[in-house]
Amino acid sequence: DAGVIQSPRHEVTEMGQEVTLRCKPISGHNSLFWYRQTMMRGLELLIYFNNNVPIDDSGMPEDRFSAKMPNASFSTLKIQPSEPRDSAVYFCASSLVRGGGSSYNEQFFGPGTRLTVL
Amino acid sequence: GEDVEQSLFLSVREGDSSVINCTYTDSSSTYLYWYKQEPGAGLQLLTYIFSNMDMKQDQRLTVLLNKKDKHLSLRIADTQTGDSAIYFCAESMARNDYKLSFGAGTTVTVRA
Numbered sequence: 001d002a003g004v005i006q007s008p009r010h011e012v013t014e015m016g017q018e019v020t021l022r023c024k025p026i027s028g029h030n031s032l033f034w035y036r037q038t039m040m041r042g043l044e045l046l047i048y049f050n051n052n053v054p055i056d057d058s059g060m061p062e063d064r065f066s067a068k069m070p071n072a073s074f075s076t077l078k079i080q081p082s083e084p085r086d087s088a089v090y091f092c093a094s095s096l097v098r099g100g101g102s103s104y105n106e107q108f109f110g111p112g113t114r115l116t117v118l
Numbered sequence: 119g120e121d122v123e124q125s126l127f128l129s130v131r132e133g134d135s136s137v138i139n140c141t142y143t144d145s146s147s148t149y150l151y152w153y154k155q156e157p158g159a160g161l162q163l164l165t166y167i168f169s170n171m172d173m174k175q176d177q178r179l180t181v182l183l184n185k186k187d188k189h190l191s192l193r194i195a196d197t198q199t200g201d202s203a204i205y206f207c208a209e210s211m212a213r214n215d216y217k218l219s220f221g222a223g224t225t226v227t228v229r230a
Contacts, residue, residue, distance in 0.1 A: 042222040109160030111205045
């Protein structure tokens with residue numbers, strides 16, 4: 001298995017531009033997570049999808065951020081317009097959440113996208 | 119609420135044991151995890167422990183859980199240069215089983 005795939009690995013853009021980050025989860029996983037990692041705030045959960053449906057987007061910082069999961073094998077995180085404070089490493093992770101009272105939740109992380117907004 | 123705390127840095131000599139500590143506040147935690155992040159990479163699960171266990175050993179790794187004090191530790195025996203990384207403690211809870219609450223991470227530096 002190739003693991004979680006993210007693209008691009010690095011993105012440098014100018015303030016005000018639209019940025020789209022992409023993720024392909026592990027085949028067979030039913031849950032997908034987008035995280036943001038910064039020195040100041042550590043690892044923050046932005047949004048969680050289960051069976052392609054957004055379940056918890058309470059971590060999305062503001063309306064400039066949006067995420068979609070059109071099918072089980074693809075998700076995007078979009079920032080429009082981007083700002084310098086959005087500079088961070090963005091991780092996508094996937095897992096197989098079994099429910100039914102079992103809360104074991106091994107999340108598999110992608111390599112991340114390092115975003116720099118100038 | 120959910121709050122996981124870790125010390126930020128640890129420096130250890132090669133061959134010595136490393137002990138990374140973590141405290142959490144939610145007594146309903148069901149699983150606790152240790153993730154490792156190497157430079158330029160994503161997080162990778164190292165080991166985990168179920169909340170009804172006190173200890174778990176896996177080769178060079180020993181996890182100790184003190185539920186009364188809400189304290190979790192990870193001991194790495196015979197620390198090697200390849201163990202230099204950031205180590206994250208995380209917890210999951212039955213009421214919100216999809217969500218992991220991560221600590222800030224402990225940066226472990228192994229010196230020769």
